[in-house]
Amino acid sequence: MLAILVVVAWRKxxxxxxxxxxxxLFLIQSMDLWSETMQTLALVTSSALLALIIGIPLGIWSSKSDTVNKVMRPILDFMQTMPAFVYLIPAVLFFGLGKVPGAVATIIFSMPPAVRLTNLAIRQVPEDVVEASRSFGSTSSQMLFKVELPIATPTILAGINQTIMLALSMVVISSMIGAGGLGKKVLNGITQYKIGMGFESGLAVVILAMILDRITQSLGKKK
Known part of the structure; x- marks a missing residue:
C-alpha cells in the first residue's frame, strides 16, 4: 500500500x-498507527466516493434546471451550517453504532461541495461555446459529455478535493459512534489524558490529509 501511494503521488x-x-507513511508505520490509518483511508475513500456518486449528478441536474437549483440551495445551506455532531444523531438512530453510521454521517457532511461546485462549473461554461455546439447539431447528452463537462472539469475536481477533505475532517467526530480508525485514537487520547497518543494520531491525520490533498489537487492541473 505504501508503494502504491508513493507511485501514485510521483506520477500525479x-x-x-x-x-x-x-x-x-513511514512515520505513521513507525508510530504503530498503520492499521488505524488504513481504516481511516477506507472510510474516507468509500464515503467520498458515494458522496460524489450522489452529489455530481445532483449538481448537473441543478445546473440544468433553475427550479431544482432553488430547491437544492436551502437544503445545501442547511447541510453546511448544521454542526457536524448533529449528523451523528439520525445516523445512530437508523443504523446503530459502528462504521456504517459513521460513513452515512460522513457522506451527508461532505456532499455539498460536490453539488455546489458541479452546478457552478457547468453554469460558467461560456455561452458562445454552448451556442456553437448547438449550431453543429449536438444533442443534450453530447453537449453535456463532450462540451460542458470537459470545460467544467477543473472546477468539478476542486469540488472533489473539498469533498475528500470534509470527509477526512469527520474522522474524529464519527469515531464517537464507533467508526474506529485514527479518530478513535485521538478520542482516546483526549478522554484518557494520553497527550502523546492523541498528538501522534492527530499527526497521522494531518499527514494523510496532506497526501490526499496534493494528489487530488494535481488532478485538476492541465499538463
Missing part, C-alpha cells in the same frame, strides 16, 4: 510529493 504530482508521501 512529482518527486517532492512522492518523497513526502514515503516519509509521512
Amino acid at each position: 504530482t512529482g518527486k517532492g510529493t512522492a518523497i513526502f508521501t514515503f516519509i509521512g
Whole structure:
C-alpha cells in the first residue's frame, strides 16, 4: 500500500510529493498507527466516493434546471451550517453504532461541495461555446459529455478535493459512534489524558490529509 501511494503521488504530482508521501507513511508505520490509518483511508475513500456518486449528478441536474437549483440551495445551506455532531444523531438512530453510521454521517457532511461546485462549473461554461455546439447539431447528452463537462472539469475536481477533505475532517467526530480508525485514537487520547497518543494520531491525520490533498489537487492541473 505504501508503494502504491508513493507511485501514485510521483506520477500525479512529482518527486517532492512522492518523497513526502514515503516519509509521512513511514512515520505513521513507525508510530504503530498503520492499521488505524488504513481504516481511516477506507472510510474516507468509500464515503467520498458515494458522496460524489450522489452529489455530481445532483449538481448537473441543478445546473440544468433553475427550479431544482432553488430547491437544492436551502437544503445545501442547511447541510453546511448544521454542526457536524448533529449528523451523528439520525445516523445512530437508523443504523446503530459502528462504521456504517459513521460513513452515512460522513457522506451527508461532505456532499455539498460536490453539488455546489458541479452546478457552478457547468453554469460558467461560456455561452458562445454552448451556442456553437448547438449550431453543429449536438444533442443534450453530447453537449453535456463532450462540451460542458470537459470545460467544467477543473472546477468539478476542486469540488472533489473539498469533498475528500470534509470527509477526512469527520474522522474524529464519527469515531464517537464507533467508526474506529485514527479518530478513535485521538478520542482516546483526549478522554484518557494520553497527550502523546492523541498528538501522534492527530499527526497521522494531518499527514494523510496532506497526501490526499496534493494528489487530488494535481488532478485538476492541465499538463
